[in-house]
Amino acid sequence: MTPDEFDRASRALLQDYLLKASPEQRHIYVARRNYDDSPELLAWLADRSELDRATALMMYWSLGAAWFTQYAADGDVPEHEREAHAIVRRIEQRYIDGFYAGRGLAFDPGNWPGPSMGDYPGLVMRRNVPDAMRVAVVGEQACDPFAEAVDTVFDDGLPLALAAQLHDMAAGVQPDRGPALGDAVAGEIDIWADVTPPTLLPMATAADPGWVVLETFLGQASPQECHQLMLFADTSALSDALQWLLEQPTLAASSALAFYWNLGASWYVPFATIEDVPESHRYTAAVLRRIEQRLADDGYADHGLGFDLARIRPRFPTRWPGRDERRAIPGQMWRPRPGQIVDESEDVDFITGLPEDIAEALANARG
Structure with a gap:
């Protein structure tokens, strides 16, 4: 399997999982996934109206919404940050427009262990975060993605069996590297x-x-x-x-x-x-x-x-x-x-x- 084939196969596997996942499972994935991975899957997830409103808001802050306040215009964003910035802006507009239908989960962007508005006290803000993105989502159910119980059955936000499947797939891929050096x-x-x-x-x-x-x-x-x-x-x-x-x-x-x-x-x-x-x-x-x-x-x-x-x-x-x-x-x-x-x-x-x-x-x- 080539790296490109692995990227396509792993993305298809993850999309299939997330389509069938419960709102809580999607919430755990967004909270605990490795944000150094390809952003295409997050962009795909952000485009789905069935995504819970609380999860969309958590993704917004996790992708660096607070960091991006330093850029007054889209053109000011460094090229290597533009993919994440584009997803943040898309979530923001859709969230305000009521695009995300799910209302089951609760989430407070000002009271959780992940990224939030107060992360960069020395940053010069050139673009404000809309008030709607700062307000807690009052849902019927609390889902703590960092609970100890989650640690026992999830790895990087994925069920252990699925994480192991992806790991085995990755093990068969030769990364882009030079020859082994003795x-x-x-x-x-x-x-x-x-x-x-x-x-x-x-x-x-x-x-x-x-x-x-x-x-x-x-x-x-x-x-x-x-x-x-x-x-x-x-x-x-x-x-x-x-x-x-x-x-x-x-x-x-x-x-x-x-x-x-x-x-x-x-x-x-x-x-x-x-x-x-x-x-x-x-x-x-x-x-x-x-x-x-x-x-x-x-x-x-x-x-x-x-x-x-x-x-x-x-x-x-x-x-x-x-x-x-x-x-x-x-x-x-x-x-x-x-x-x-x-x-x-x-x-x-x-x-x-x-x-x-x-x-x-x-x-x-x-x-």
């Missing part, structure tokens, strides 16, 4: 040669019960501690924290450069534009481009920290043999930066890159 090719590079690089998700700090722990730590962390995160952190556990650091002008340029390579920048050279990148990695590709631009603009600090690919072993190789190069990595990203080379500390958690006590507090907060 020691003869990779040398001393520390890589996971048989997998694609990690992905980042759009920031959703309000949905993370551990964000207060992370925000408190990041606000007082030393440049060296921040550098440890950029060198060794697991992106799946700290996607928001790493992106938050990238937006800080106080972050060391060497730290941003370390994170650039640990995101697997070399994997993206076959794609001339962000739109060419597989959808699963398109958001991450945009983050990589922003790092390039910030470094070119001297948008980061110094702190006396250095970075040198000859001395630091990134998680992914700096070159993937066998991959066509349609977009070269800028020369500045290859050049060593003078300063202190920070080695991996034995005092940090080996998975998160956080100090042990902070990693423990984060795990406790997340339950």
Whole structure:
């Protein structure tokens, strides 16, 4: 099965499930699905009038309605965000027009653990959210998609049997990658040669019960501690924290450069534009481009920290043999930066890159 065949087959399977699903099952899917996945299925679901009004409103906020208030006009939205933005606008208009017929479920956008209007206090609003989209839906039935009982029978918003079926289908697909890299090719590079690089998700700090722990730590962390995160952190556990650091002008340029390579920048050279990148990695590709631009603009600090690919072993190789190069990595990203080379500390958690006590507090907060 090719990746295109998998995309078509998995979408058909999910559409069939959602057509037959109860309002509660659709609500759980929208709440807990991986929003880094293809948005086509959400667009399809948003076009169906039988979708419960509460679920449509939850999808609206989950897709980043609060984030999009910074754009006064549709043309101001960055290209890589336009698909999600278009769905948000379509839901908004249909919701106000009474398109969604279902009235069974309750949902309060101001009182749930997911994205809401208060997520971006520093954001300059250039477009208001209509009052109707802020008001709670008073339904006959409450459905908590994050209840412990849901955890036992659903995975990423899908019944376990269906999730397993999709997983088995995906296992038969060879992802777009270079050849497996053994020691003869990779040398001393520390890589996971048989997998694609990690992905980042759009920031959703309000949905993370551990964000207060992370925000408190990041606000007082030393440049060296921040550098440890950029060198060794697991992106799946700290996607928001790493992106938050990238937006800080106080972050060391060497730290941003370390994170650039640990995101697997070399994997993206076959794609001339962000739109060419597989959808699963398109958001991450945009983050990589922003790092390039910030470094070119001297948008980061110094702190006396250095970075040198000859001395630091990134998680992914700096070159993937066998991959066509349609977009070269800028020369500045290859050049060593003078300063202190920070080695991996034995005092940090080996998975998160956080100090042990902070990693423990984060795990406790997340339950």
